[in-house]
Amino acid sequence: MTITITITAFEHSPDGGKGLARVRWALEEVNQPYDVRLVSFKAMKEPAHLALHPFGQIPTYEEGSLALFETGSIVFHIAQSHAGLLPTDANARARAITWMFAAVNTVEPPILELANAKLVEGDKPWTKERMPLVADRARVRLKQLSTRLGSADWLDGGFSAGDLIMVSVLLRFRSSGLLDEFPNLAAYVARGEARPAYKRAFAAQLAVNAPKA
Amino acid sequence: MTITITITAFEHSPDGGKGLARVRWALEEVNQPYDVRLVSFKAMKEPAHLALHPFGQIPTYEEGSLALFETGSIVFHIAQSHAGLLPTDANARARAITWMFAAVNTVEPPILELANAKLVEGDKPWTKERMPLVADRARVRLKQLSTRLGSADWLDGGFSAGDLIMVSVLLRFRSSGLLDEFPNLAAYVARGEARPAYKRAFAAQLAVNAPKA
Structure with a gap:
């Protein structure tokens, strides 16, 4: 008997739930069924949720007596527990x-800074002059990543949990227009989105109140 | 025969090399000898180093045919390869x-933002008014972490690689004075610094040109 996996998702996601898609995507890549418990923004700051996630965020991951938080570690746990997201060769x-x-x-910190500049400080008098500086800091990282990726399909051999997280992070740059300045990164992200597991995860997220398989 | 581990360090570290201490610290915790190759800021942006680290930073980690970059992944690799930094129980x-x-x-992104506000944007007209906002964003995280830690010595049972990274990240808040607003976090960091392995790592870093054991 398989132990049920339960993840949490925003009841009303502020960003359409793109953040959470990472965990759904990972579970779809390794063909694991999961339940979703919806959490309101208010409930995220209450003791029951804080016991699961000390920073009052989503996602969380429960599997029997194991409870995890933090997207990177959840994806790592999934990748470690099931074949398909990490190479078997140790190196x-x-x-x-x-x-x-x-x-x-x-790669993510500059996009978080760009998001803060827009969403948290958007009404400040300095924002118009400051935004290009923050965008330039993000460009430095994107350029380095673009150079490393070159014409390869994925960052290091076949698709891995590293690509899953990187594609998810890069998706957050799309609305800024920065991603399109680096055609090979835009194509890399598109390859991620074209994966059947990604499509299933995204569809499940859109239909967030529909029962899961 | 043990394969030699070689890590890179700044030839002239802008912050006294506190960042790198994480990898040294991890190696000291698991009693692994290592060589250090010093890299100048200029050399970090050149092709030979970029082949090792696509973002042109330190540290890097070389062990036989394996080459890694990114502090978190290097510490994880060390913790995974040797006993002492990760519990054996799977959960x-x-x-x-x-x-x-x-x-x-x-926890680290808000301190990176605070560092950028000071070091990169320190001469901007908005900095004086903006700094308190950025500090407040950092306080939110520190308060949540402080609440979770409570009166425990370490984050989850015995000292682990999770504490090693967290203490290293928190150390970067110290100069801002924010850490001292949370006495249990300040004590937590002090416990980390009191570990013999930390002391050996820090001493080795100060004596950066001295031969390693």
Whole structure:
């Protein structure tokens, strides 16, 4: 008997739920069924949810007596527990994990800063002059990533959890227009979105109140 | 025969090399000898180093045919390869890894933003008015972390790679004075610094040109 996996999702997602798609996507890649518990923004800040996620966010992941939070670690746990998202060769596996950390710790911070500049400080007098500086800091990282990817399909050999996280992070740059400045990165993201598992995850997210398989 | 581990460090570290101490610290915790190759800021942007680290940073990690970059993934690889930094129980191990990701993806971004506000935008007309907003965003995270830690010594049972990364990230808040607003976090960081492995790593870093054991 398989232990039920339960993840949390926004009841009303502020960004259409793109963040959470990472965990759904990972579960679809390894063909694991899962339940979704919807959480309101208010409930996320209450003790029951804070016990699961100390920073009052989603996603969380429950599987029997195990409870995890933080997208990167949940995707890693899924990739570690099921075949399909990490290479079996030890060195290739370590490199795939490197790309997971690079995505969340080197590529994502400038997009978080860009998001804060727009969403949190959008009404400040300095925003118009400051935004191009923040965008330029993001461009530095995108250019380096674009150079490394070159004409390859994925970051290091076949598709891995590293690509899953990196594509998800890059998707957050799309609305800024920055992604389209780097055609090979835009094509890389499109390859991610074209994967059947991604499509299933995204469809499930849109139909967030429909029963899951 | 043990394969030699080689890590890179700044020839002249802009921050006294506190960033790199994480990898040194991890290697000291698991009692692994290592060589250090010093890299100048200029050399970091040149093709030979970019082949190792696509974002032109330090640290990097070389061990036989394996080459890694990104602090979190290097510390994870060390913790995965040697006893001492990750619990053997599978669930406890997954939770320790969760704290590694939480440190780099949830707690570190606001301190990176604070550092950018000071170091990159310090001469801008908006900085004086903007700094308190950025500091407040960092306080939100520190308060949540402080609440979760409570009176415990470490984040989840015994000291783990999750604590190693979290303490290293928190150390970057110290100069801002924010850390001292949360006495249990300041004490947590002090416990990390009091570990013999931390002291050895820090001493080695100060004596950066001295030969390594």
